[in-house]
Amino acid sequence: MKARINILFMLIFCTLFAKGETIALYDLRCELLVDPISIDINKPRLSWKIQSSQRNVIQQSYRILVSSSLEKLNNDIGDVWDSGDVISNNSIAVYYNGKILTSRQQVFWKVKIATNKSKTTWSSPATWTMGLLKYKDWYNRWIGFEGYFPSDNQQEGKLSARYLRKEFQTPKKVKKATAYIMGLGLYELYINGRKIGDQVLAPAPTDYSENVKYNVFDVTTSLQEGANAVGVILGNGRFFAMRQTKAYKVKSFGFPKMQLQ
Numbered sequence: 001m002k003a004r005i006n007i008l009f010m011l012i013f014c015t016l017f018a019k020g021e022t023i024a025l026y027d028l029r030c031e032l033l034v035d036p037i038s039i040d041i042n043k044p045r046l047s048w049k050i051q052s053s054q055r056n057v058i059q060q061s062y063r064i065l066v067s068s069s070l071e072k073l074n075n076d077i078g079d080v081w082d083s084g085d086v087i088s089n090n091s092i093a094v095y096y097n098g099k100i101l102t103s104r105q106q107v108f109w110k111v112k113i114a115t116n117k118s119k120t121t122w123s124s125p126a127t128w129t130m131g132l133l134k135y136k137d138w139y140n141r142w143i144g145f146e147g148y149f150p151s152d153n154q155q156e157g158k159l160s161a162r163y164l165r166k167e168f169q170t171p172k173k174v175k176k177a178t179a180y181i182m183g184l185g186l187y188e189l190y191i192n193g194r195k196i197g198d199q200v201l202a203p204a205p206t207d208y209s210e211n212v213k214y215n216v217f218d219v220t221t222s223l224q225e226g227a228n229a230v231g232v233i234l235g236n237g238r239f240f241a242m243r244q245t246k247a248y249k250v251k252s253f254g255f256p257k258m259q260l261q
Contacts, residue, residue: 061114065081065083080098106127111123164232164234165230240254
């Protein structure tokens with residue numbers, strides 16, 4: 001009986017020791033985001049985390065593969081970028097240094113590392129998609145209303161929200177759809193009566209003389225085959241300065257406008 005207990009103990013110990021040898025990579029991120037769809041810098045920063053039950057595991061090198069398709073990535077083909085083995089303990093803010101990426105381009109990536117204990121296998125794949133990198137990628141058509149509505153209070157400089165709506169048809173089931181929206185003011189986007197995204201006061205406060213923010217949404221599941229409707233509630237935000245009792249102290253840019261594609 002004592003011999004059996006000793007054998008069982010050894011089996012358990014060996015199993016735990018074998019598990020302790022496992023080193024895995026997880027939480028792959030691009031610009032601190034998980035599978036983002038609107039990266040608008042040419043060399044985004046990549047990061048990953050190391051998981052192990054061992055102590056004092058130190059990364060010594062890494063290799064990153066970036067591919068134009070998941071199939072190529074699974075076949076270990078880095079046709080967009082193969083970093084090769086890089087001697088480094090850095091796993092945060094590793095700059096992408098592959099082919100120049102274009103607007104809306106989607107890529108897939110994975111990483112493996114060598115440590116002072118052992119090497120890892122490839123991580124699970126991750127992805128990122130480029131946003132609109134150039135202003136010419138937008139339709140360059142701002143929509144809005146240049147003036148006051150009867151519901152506005154022109155004397156006090158108060159605006160009611162603008163409501164915009166467009167109906168359209170999708171003759172087939174939608175395979176993929178992405179919405180890009182840029183508001184001069186604040187907006188809420190709706191498709192088929194449902195709000196898109198969980199942002200409040202979107203896109204974000206900014207100085208409109210310097211830049212304009214935009215948001216990107218995957219709206220594939222929001223569209224249906226046949227009739228659809230997209231709507232936007234557009235508010236003034238900080239674009240149109242309300243209550244301009246001292247207009248010379250308040251920066252105002254005009255009536256709210258937006259672009260959506």
